[in-house]
Structure formats: C-alpha cells, structure tokens
Amino acid sequence: MNSSNGYTIHDKSKKRSFFYRSKGDSPFKRILIHLVLVLACVIAVYPVLRILSVSLRPGDRLLSTSLAIIPKDASLGNYREVLFDKNFFLWLWNSLIITITTAVIGVILASTSAYAFSRWRFPGRGPGLVFLLTTQMIPAAMLMIPIYILAARLHLINTYKGLIFAYSVSSIPFSIWILKGYYDTIPVELDEAAMIDGVSKLASFYRIILPLSTPAMAIVFLFNFMTAWNDFLLARIMLQRETMYTWTLGLQSLQGQFQTEWGAYSAASILIAIPVMALFLFSSKWLISGLTLGSVKG
Amino acid sequence: MHSLNLAIIRNSLGQVGFTIIVIVLASAVIEMVLYAVLKVILKNKYAIPIMLLAPAAVGLIMLVVYPVFYEFKIAFSNMSLRHFKNPSYGLARGWNNLKLIFTQPVLKQVMFFPLLLRTILWTVIQLSFHVSLGLGLAILLNRKMKLRGLYRTILIIPWAIPQVIAALTWRGEFQYQYGFINIMLRDIGLTAIQWKSDPFWNFVAMNITNIWLGVPFMMIILLGGLQSISAEYYEAAEIDGASAWDRFKSITLPMLSPVMAPAVILGTIWTFNNFNIPFFINENELETSDILVTALFRAAFQYNRYGFAAAFAFVIFLVLFIFAVLYMRATGGLKGVYEK
Structure with missing residues (x-):
C-alpha cells in the first residue's frame, strides 16, 4: 500500500497496489482484512443458520431464547411434519409446473426477438430497446391492478394459465437485453459465411447462433426460473384457492398473523432454500457474467 | 390439508x-x-x-402495454369493490382521484408527501449502504489471498436465498421475545426493542433487512468492475507518487463508473419499487412503515379503491420516470443503447 513496505517500485515480480493484491501488506493489515471479511461472512450467514437451528428444535421447545445453532436435543420432527402433515409437495408441484413452463416459453420468445435486435437495423429498433428498458421501471404493484381486474373478468383467477402468461411475458424485456448482448459478441461473419454456403439468414440462426449461445440461454432460463420461482405478489393476487398455492404463499400461510408454526415454517424454508441456494451458488459465475456483459461492453 | x-x-x-x-x-x-x-x-x-x-x-402488448392503457382508463373511474362491475368513467372522476391523492390520506392516516419523502429516504439509505459496503467488500476481495473463493461464496448467500424466505425469517427474528437481535441486546445488558410496533424501529428493521439482502449484488457487480481495471494504472500512479486515496479517487472510481452507473440506477429502481421487504417486515401494518408501492398495494387490494389506486400508480411511475431521466441525463447511462 505504501512505500514503507520496503520494496522497490521497479521490481516487476512484486506488482503492488492496495486495490490489486496484498503481497506487500504487513501481517497486521492482512489479519485485519481477514477479520473484516470473517465478520461480514458471519453477518451474511447467521440468519440462515438460525432457520436451520429453529427447524431442528423439538416441538415443545420451538420458542426458546437459546442462541445455539444445533440445539441440544435436535430432532427431525419438524421435517416429518412438513413432509407428511402439510401441503409441502402440493406447493412444490404448483411452483415447479408454473415456473418451468414460464421459463421455457420466456426463453423461446426472447431468443428470436433478441436475434432481430442484434442482426437487423430496422426502423424503430432504438426506441424498441428503450421501451424494453422502460418496462423495467414499472412498479410491479402498478401492473397488478389492471392484470387483476382483467384476470377477474376473463375468469383467470385461480388458474395456472393466467400466472404462466403473466410471468413469461414479464421476463421477456430483461431476457432480450441479455441475449442481444450475447449475440452481439458472435461475429456477423459467421452468419455471412453460412449464407454464402446457401443457408438463409433464418436457418443460420438455428444452425449457428442458437448452438453458440447455449450459455446465454442457460443464464436467461435460470433468471426467468428464479424470478417466477421467488415471486410472491402476483401469486398472492391470482391464486386464492389453497390447492393452487405456490410455495411462497404456502410458507406465508405457515406464518400466520396470529399464530406462527415456527417449526414447520423453518423446516419448509430449509427444504426450499437449500436447493435454490445450491443452484444459485453453483451457477453464480455464469449469472454474473451474464449480468455484467452488457455494462462492460457498453 | x-x-x-x-x-x-x-x-x-x-x-x-x-x-x-x-x-x-x-x-x-x-x-x-x-x-x-x-x-x-x-x-x-x-x-x-x-x-x-x-x-x-x-x-408485451397484451400483458404490459394494454394493461397500462387499461389502468389509465380505470384512473378516470370510481371503480371500487362496490362499483366493480359497473364503474362510471369521466374526466371529473380522474380529476377527483388526482385531487384525493394530494389532499386526503392515501390509506387511513398517511398523506402522499410524507409517503414520498419516506420512500426517498428509504432509497437513499439503501443505496448508500449497498454501494459503500458493497464497494468496501469488493475492494477487500479484489486481492490475491487465502480463502478468497470461500469468502466470496459465503458473502453472496443473502442474494442466493429466496427473498420471501429471507423476509419472513427476518420478520420472525424481529419478534420481541425470541428474536436473536433482542436476545443479543439483552445479553449485553441493553433493553430489548419493540421492532414490530414502534414506528421508528420498524423502519430501522426494514432497512437492516434490505441492507443485508442488497449488499451482495452490489459487491459482485463492483468486484467484476474492479477486476477489469488493469494493474498498470495503479503502477503508473504509484510511480508518480499518488497516495492510496488519490489512486482510489482518480483511478478506481472513474474506471468503475461504467459498471457502477447502470448498477446504481437498477438498484434505485429496484429499491424504490421494493415490495416484499416493507410489506413483510411491517407485520402490524403500520402506515408509518409503508413506502409508495406498498401503500399502492394496500389502497388497491385491502381498501379496494381501484380507481384511486390506478391514478396513484401513475403518480408513482411519473416520480420514478422523472428521476430516471434526470439520472441518465447526468451520467449518460443509456449511451450504449443506440451505439450498438
């Protein structure tokens, strides 16, 4: 960080910069940095560990002022209750079927549109892209009012159809932006080479662009999946019958305003959060590269 | 069952x-x-x-454009639970809705301008914590050291966990008797806090939750930006005798701005429109913890004043739109759109 560390600035083997690497840092400073990071990690992870802790408590000791992560008489009773005495599988099924359909439809609709935005300079292209950005500014709660009223008039309340339509369309603008950014990085020469071989521009999309853009499609699929999977607001408005509940509504119903089923709630949270977090952490490198693609290049 | x-x-x-x-x-x-x-x-x-x-x-036309126009139409009506099937439309109705927003309580007590101020305060608090803590952690992580990958993985957990679970869990932890914050406060000899019923502390609780949730996103985006800055700039600056602060101010910040500007504007829009956190943490439905979008939700779906809420929604959108345009004018945040 500073010249008192005792190396010369011409020594190339020790690139030194406070903002780049810490080779030249004093041990005290290195320890301090690790301390700060450990503290941040504890803050990040502690509330999650608390859910785990409550989920392992036996039924008669759910309310306890103990701060131990693994309770003394840990039991899996809450998990048994959630899996067998609650509608857990029903919520999971509802969420899965809505979310997967949504994500697939969203990717298909967005991929062709993004190709048009990436490869053609048609009139209205710029305003179209700005329009897509503007839709991201509309508060979700704002669209809820007309969508609820229209859905009520069209008898789409308490159906999967209404939710699937709404979710797959709402994710399109963001998906188009990400996919367009990715297509832009694929050289146009590839399309042209294919066209010289007598392939039409559309066929070159299917034969060249689509196979090359599988990573971006995976990112978009995952984004769409996560958005729909984690949605509460639209589901709360559209689904009122208990057999239609997605897991977000189900979890909320366990945490009623007057009586909270802490054990069942925590066990269900853990069962849902662990796979989602694993998927997210596993794919975080791609997700993040997809997010930063546009901004770094722009 | x-x-x-x-x-x-x-x-x-x-x-x-x-x-x-x-x-x-x-x-x-x-x-x-x-x-x-x-x-x-x-x-x-x-x-x-x-x-x-x-x-x-x-x-998009069916599910975004048409609903927006339809909502515009509802804004000029007296649609409510009583007048759901046969509302009456008219310019006077629209004018009346608009007047009600600014002259009458939006819900039971809270007026529009305090609500707007609180939303702005909420957004400013959130963004300053997200950016400063996110940048700080990103700088610490942007160096070769042991356990770097592990730290990074653990630190994005709040972003990875489904938001509804995070919100409901934090709400539980703000419980007076058994929440861990109050237990810790008592353990160190302080008095426990009424997180759910005290308006001030409920607002603080909302902020704590959302800071916890929002820092990882900023951290990761800014870390990506930091990694794209070549080390040569820092070397050159060091040869010129620039101090650490100078280097931060004249290299890191300007080189980060292409990454930071869109992240800040996205973050602002998301925070301004954040529904889940203020809605869930505010378990006792205190009107003093509502921000614009949660008040909009309550006006529409708890008080069933659809016509009024539709007009209210346009006012909210307009506020956000004006902000976004001003911000983009100032930073050129949309430059990339036309260039490619």
Missing part, C-alpha cells in the same frame, strides 16, 4: 398443455399472416425481423 393427488396433477398438466397449445397456435397464425402480408404482398425488406419479433411483441 390437501395432499398432492392424481386429480390435481392431471388438472395442472392439462392447464399447462392448454397454455402451450394456445401460445403455439397464436404464434403460428401471427407468423403466417405476417409472412403473407409483408413478404409476399409488400415485399418488405424487414419482413424477417418483424416476424421474429412478433410473438414477443404481441405478448
């Missing part, structure tokens, strides 16, 4: 199949019509891109 049974599975698969068939058929019809009109009759040179865009465009 409704267990997952065959009838439910059959019903849901049937609905999904129906939805997919409707979408495929509709797309096929649209494409054939467009092909016939644009390609065969008009011989338009943009026939193919228009055909590629059509299905998504139709979807």
Whole structure:
C-alpha cells in the first residue's frame, strides 16, 4: 500500500497496489482484512443458520431464547411434519409446473426477438430497446391492478394459465437485453459465411447462433426460473384457492398473523432454500457474467 | 390439508398443455399472416425481423402495454369493490382521484408527501449502504489471498436465498421475545426493542433487512468492475507518487463508473419499487412503515379503491420516470443503447 513496505517500485515480480493484491501488506493489515471479511461472512450467514437451528428444535421447545445453532436435543420432527402433515409437495408441484413452463416459453420468445435486435437495423429498433428498458421501471404493484381486474373478468383467477402468461411475458424485456448482448459478441461473419454456403439468414440462426449461445440461454432460463420461482405478489393476487398455492404463499400461510408454526415454517424454508441456494451458488459465475456483459461492453 | 393427488396433477398438466397449445397456435397464425402480408404482398425488406419479433411483441402488448392503457382508463373511474362491475368513467372522476391523492390520506392516516419523502429516504439509505459496503467488500476481495473463493461464496448467500424466505425469517427474528437481535441486546445488558410496533424501529428493521439482502449484488457487480481495471494504472500512479486515496479517487472510481452507473440506477429502481421487504417486515401494518408501492398495494387490494389506486400508480411511475431521466441525463447511462 505504501512505500514503507520496503520494496522497490521497479521490481516487476512484486506488482503492488492496495486495490490489486496484498503481497506487500504487513501481517497486521492482512489479519485485519481477514477479520473484516470473517465478520461480514458471519453477518451474511447467521440468519440462515438460525432457520436451520429453529427447524431442528423439538416441538415443545420451538420458542426458546437459546442462541445455539444445533440445539441440544435436535430432532427431525419438524421435517416429518412438513413432509407428511402439510401441503409441502402440493406447493412444490404448483411452483415447479408454473415456473418451468414460464421459463421455457420466456426463453423461446426472447431468443428470436433478441436475434432481430442484434442482426437487423430496422426502423424503430432504438426506441424498441428503450421501451424494453422502460418496462423495467414499472412498479410491479402498478401492473397488478389492471392484470387483476382483467384476470377477474376473463375468469383467470385461480388458474395456472393466467400466472404462466403473466410471468413469461414479464421476463421477456430483461431476457432480450441479455441475449442481444450475447449475440452481439458472435461475429456477423459467421452468419455471412453460412449464407454464402446457401443457408438463409433464418436457418443460420438455428444452425449457428442458437448452438453458440447455449450459455446465454442457460443464464436467461435460470433468471426467468428464479424470478417466477421467488415471486410472491402476483401469486398472492391470482391464486386464492389453497390447492393452487405456490410455495411462497404456502410458507406465508405457515406464518400466520396470529399464530406462527415456527417449526414447520423453518423446516419448509430449509427444504426450499437449500436447493435454490445450491443452484444459485453453483451457477453464480455464469449469472454474473451474464449480468455484467452488457455494462462492460457498453 | 390437501395432499398432492392424481386429480390435481392431471388438472395442472392439462392447464399447462392448454397454455402451450394456445401460445403455439397464436404464434403460428401471427407468423403466417405476417409472412403473407409483408413478404409476399409488400415485399418488405424487414419482413424477417418483424416476424421474429412478433410473438414477443404481441405478448408485451397484451400483458404490459394494454394493461397500462387499461389502468389509465380505470384512473378516470370510481371503480371500487362496490362499483366493480359497473364503474362510471369521466374526466371529473380522474380529476377527483388526482385531487384525493394530494389532499386526503392515501390509506387511513398517511398523506402522499410524507409517503414520498419516506420512500426517498428509504432509497437513499439503501443505496448508500449497498454501494459503500458493497464497494468496501469488493475492494477487500479484489486481492490475491487465502480463502478468497470461500469468502466470496459465503458473502453472496443473502442474494442466493429466496427473498420471501429471507423476509419472513427476518420478520420472525424481529419478534420481541425470541428474536436473536433482542436476545443479543439483552445479553449485553441493553433493553430489548419493540421492532414490530414502534414506528421508528420498524423502519430501522426494514432497512437492516434490505441492507443485508442488497449488499451482495452490489459487491459482485463492483468486484467484476474492479477486476477489469488493469494493474498498470495503479503502477503508473504509484510511480508518480499518488497516495492510496488519490489512486482510489482518480483511478478506481472513474474506471468503475461504467459498471457502477447502470448498477446504481437498477438498484434505485429496484429499491424504490421494493415490495416484499416493507410489506413483510411491517407485520402490524403500520402506515408509518409503508413506502409508495406498498401503500399502492394496500389502497388497491385491502381498501379496494381501484380507481384511486390506478391514478396513484401513475403518480408513482411519473416520480420514478422523472428521476430516471434526470439520472441518465447526468451520467449518460443509456449511451450504449443506440451505439450498438
């Protein structure tokens, strides 16, 4: 960080910069940095560990002022209750079927549109892209009012159809932006080479662009999946019958305003959060590269 | 108790199949019509891109553009639970709704301007914590050291956990007797806090939760930005004798701004429109913890004042839109849109 560390600035083997690497840092400073990071990690992870802790408590000791992560008489009773005495599988099924359909439809609709935005300079292209950005500014709660009223008039309340339509369309603008950014990085020469071989521009999309853009499609699929999977607001408005509940509504119903089923709630949270977090952490490198693609290049 | 049974599975698969068939058929019809009109009759040179865009465009028109116009129409009505089927429309109704927003309480007590100020305060607090803590952690992580990957993985956990679970869990932890914050406060000899019923502390609770949730996103985006800055700049600056602060101010910040500007504007929009956190943490439905969008939700779906809420929604959108335009003017945040 500073010249008192005792190396010369011409020594190339020790690139030194406070903002780049810490080779030249004093041990005290290195320890301090690790301390700060450990503290941040504890803050990040502690509330999650608390859910785990409550989920392992036996039924008669759910309310306890103990701060131990693994309770003394840990039991899996809450998990048994959630899996067998609650509608857990029903919520999971509802969420899965809505979310997967949504994500697939969203990717298909967005991929062709993004190709048009990436490869053609048609009139209205710029305003179209700005329009897509503007839709991201509309508060979700704002669209809820007309969508609820229209859905009520069209008898789409308490159906999967209404939710699937709404979710797959709402994710399109963001998906188009990400996919367009990715297509832009694929050289146009590839399309042209294919066209010289007598392939039409559309066929070159299917034969060249689509196979090359599988990573971006995976990112978009995952984004769409996560958005729909984690949605509460639209589901709360559209689904009122208990057999239609997605897991977000189900979890909320366990945490009623007057009586909270802490054990069942925590066990269900853990069962849902662990796979989602694993998927997210596993794919975080791609997700993040997809997010930063546009901004770094722009 | 409704267990997952065959009838439910059959019903849901049937609905999904129906939805997919409707979408495929509709797309096929649209494409054939467009092909016939644009390609065969008009011989338009943009026939193919228009055909590629059509299905998504139709979807967006049906589920975003049309609802917005429909909402505009509702804003000029007295639609409510009582007048749901047969509302009356008119300019006077619209004017009345608009007047009500600024002169009467939006919900029971809270007025529009305090609500707006609170939303701005909420957004400013959130963004300053997200950016400063996110940048600080990103700088610490942007160096070669042991356990770097592990730290990074653990630190994005709040972003990875489903937001509804995070919000409901924090709400539980703000419970007076058994929440861990109050337990810790008591352990170190302080008095426990009424997080749920005290208006001030409820607002603080909301902020704590959302800071916890929002820092990882900023951290990761800014870390990506930091990694793209070449070390040579820092070396050159060091040769010129620049101090650490100088280097931060004249290299890190300006070089980060192409990454930071869109992240800040996205973050602002998301925070301004954040529904889950203020809605869930505010378990006792204190009007003093509502921000604009949660008040909008309550006006529409708890008080069922649809006409009023529709007008209110446009006012909220306008506030955000003006901010976004001003911000983009100032930073050139949309430059990339036209260039490519």
